[in-house]
Amino acid sequence: MDDITEINTKENRQLLYKYLIKMYGKEKAKELMFKHKDNLFGNNSLAYSLGKRSIVFYCLYFLQDYFVPKDDNTVRDLAPVHYDIWRELEDIFIHHTHDKQQFILPRGCAKTSIIDMALSCWLHCYRESIYTVVLANRELDAINFVEQTKIALQTPYIKNTFGELVQPRKRTVNKLELELDNDTKIQAYSSGSSVRGTSYTSSKGKNRVTCFIADDYISEADILSDESKEKKYIKWQKEVEEAGDDPVYRNGKLIKSGTKFIVLGTPLAKGDFIDSIKNDPEYKVFHKSVVPFDPDEYFENHTYWQKFKEIFFDNKRENPLQDAKEYYEANKEYMAFETIWEKYSHFELAKKYFNKKLVFMQELMCDVDNVGDSWFKSNRTMPMKEIENHTFIKTMLTIDTAGVKNKDAKRSDYFAFVVGSLADNDFKYVRQAHLRKFKEFDEYIKHVISLLKENEDITHVYIEKNTYNGLDVDAIKSEMVKHSELMKRDITFINEMQRKNKDDKISTIVDAVNNGRIIFCEERVEQSFLDQVMSFAGQRFSLHDDAADCLSEFANRIDEIEIMKNITTIPRGWLF
Known part of the structure; x- marks a missing residue:
């Protein structure tokens, strides 16, 4: 017999009766409930028997604290x-x-x-x-x-x-x-x-x-x-x-x-x-995917979501994310869509779709069929005059190195150079970008020196260590001594071995490029550099990854570097 009042409750009896009807029909369910009224939930009970025949009932009754919303839980x-x-x-x-x-x-x-x-x-x-x-x-x-x-x-x-x-x-x-x-x-x-x-x-x-x-x-x-x-x-x-x-x-x-x-x-x-x-x-x-429809077709043809995207990626706004969220809250009745579970927020899903589409497709749509296609679908360029009007918080030079005197010049890697800045609007600007192949090591060193001279606000230089094991950094520093304007500047060199998987690293910037949060200078970013970025389809499917790799280093590392602000003196009389 069931002697635990917390077990033999009205709710549990109703659940048992409901699933008996599903299993045997209404008349048989009534008969079984009456026949086993003294042992509905105990050892070898009616609930025991039904649970063996129905995993759904077993979970809703025996594991109800995990799967059934109640006043005392957050299920x-x-x-x-x-x-x-x-x-x-x-x-x-x-x-x-x-x-x-x-x-x-x-x-x-x-x-x-x-x-x-x-x-x-x-x-x-x-x-x-x-x-x-x-x-x-x-x-x-x-x-x-x-x-x-x-x-x-x-x-x-x-x-x-x-x-x-x-x-x-x-x-x-x-x-x-x-x-x-x-x-x-x-x-x-x-x-x-x-x-x-x-x-x-x-x-x-x-x-x-x-x-x-x-x-x-x-x-x-x-x-x-x-x-x-x-x-x-x-x-x-x-x-x-x-x-x-x-x-x-x-x-x-x-x-x-x-x-x-x-x-x-x-x-x-x-x-x-x-x-x-x-x-x-x-x-x-x-x-199953997070939504039962083609997200590209839905979002690209939805007036309200396209307006949301426009606001979200508007670099002229002080807080585009907050503005986009407020727009969504004001219009969410028109922006609702079907999801696999109520847990998934329309706002969060859309934000991930627009900002991290590869992650959205892989983790939420469970779709990896398009891996091998070009990762970058669009890019945003801007005239040099307009870019240089922004206030830059920090600027760095990133370099992806390659060998010199390569026998197979067509298939050999390029040196890639990016001069990039983070602006006070939280957008990133590629102010200069080159692809080069050098016959002599000294040509590479001279090219770095010319970039440092040309871009006076560079405070950090990142060079991957794998090719020259730091010899190029020493050579650059030695060459800088010969140029008085460079000796006056406090430039920090970051020289590290590159052990991260390139595909993983480059995937982190795909959405930022596609959505225009990384902006390229029309005059100073070479077309060959931009073309190589746009043709990247993963290491396995790409002849060259130098430009995309160098760009990802800039976009990720610019967030990490710290700039010490100059201390401004104040009149002594202000202290009294």
Whole structure:
């Protein structure tokens, strides 16, 4: 009998009755409610039986503190996509329609709670999985998953029906292992760990993995090259998939289901692990984006959003972001659009679309199909006279070096030079930009000297260290001694090895260029430099990346450098 008043509540009875109707129809539901009125929610109860047949009901009742809004929590209403996910899981684990499933979902869609945690709790409450392995990218993610699942399994609703499953004094319970008192186990691994040969032994015998769940299994390091992408996918095929069991049939009847494989995440690049699984015919794919329409077509043809964009990128305004937000608030009834979940703010989504489109397409639309196209779609130029009327806060020279006397002159890298400034309107101006190939090292040094002379407000010079290991910096400083006008200036040199992935670095400036927050001087930025920037499509698809790389160094480093303001003296009499 149910003797806990917090369990046998009106709301819980209504929920139970609602899902009994969905499962059996109204008359059968009434009959079952009456028949089991003395044990609706306890051990072997009606709720127990229904939860085994409906993951949706299980989550809404047994895990209601996570998924049902109440006066004492901050839970959001679930979206249709979450119910769709649970029904997909029912097909896999209850109806056994297939064994391999991929969920491609946008960032912020609660996929870890909705799938990892909820599914693991259901699997182990009903012993549908004896040994579940969860694979995460980082060990911290793996630890957090185990902790979240451990807490969820101790909710009063689960304890009332399934008993005390978490008993650390009797079972193995630590940051990566969660053995339950019903002889089942959940274990988490980081992606760098090996799962080859893993198994779980209890009093009932030895078990291989019955369910693998891979959640955001890849990192940026796994997409740096075609080799690293392939390595991750091959590891999954050879190490993870081979650790499972095949289903057992007798006379056409399923006696024991095979190991289930769940892959969930957001693609990072074309051909990465998530993208490869998507194209594997053994996997059923559930793919949802943050909006159910073409964002390019929507935003580019929407009068109000185009006005928002115009305000957002107006460098003549004192605070364009605030002005754009106020415009949105005044017109949001005309700017609303459908999203996958109410959690996503129209304002924030639009801001990311306009300002960080590559990130928007990858992380929120889950679309990497256009990687390989030119990254930069437009640029903003301005006459030198108009640019030089601005007040510049700081100015620097960035240099991307190359070798001299190259045998293959056509394919050899260029030296790239950018003289750029950050203005008091928070826009960045490329006041001068060159591409050069030098036959002699001295030609390179002389070119730097001429740029320093020509641009008297340069206070910092960044030169990547990889090519000359600092010899060029020493040569520039030695040459500066010969020029009295340069010796009077306090110029700081930044000479560092470049170890960052270029694609990652250049991707940070794409939206700023496309939207005109980085502005190019019409007269002093060479067309060859701008053409090379505009043709960049990622390292793999671009013959040269020198201009884009040098431009990204300027745009990112100008924010970091600090300028000491001159101290102005005041009349002594002002102090009295």
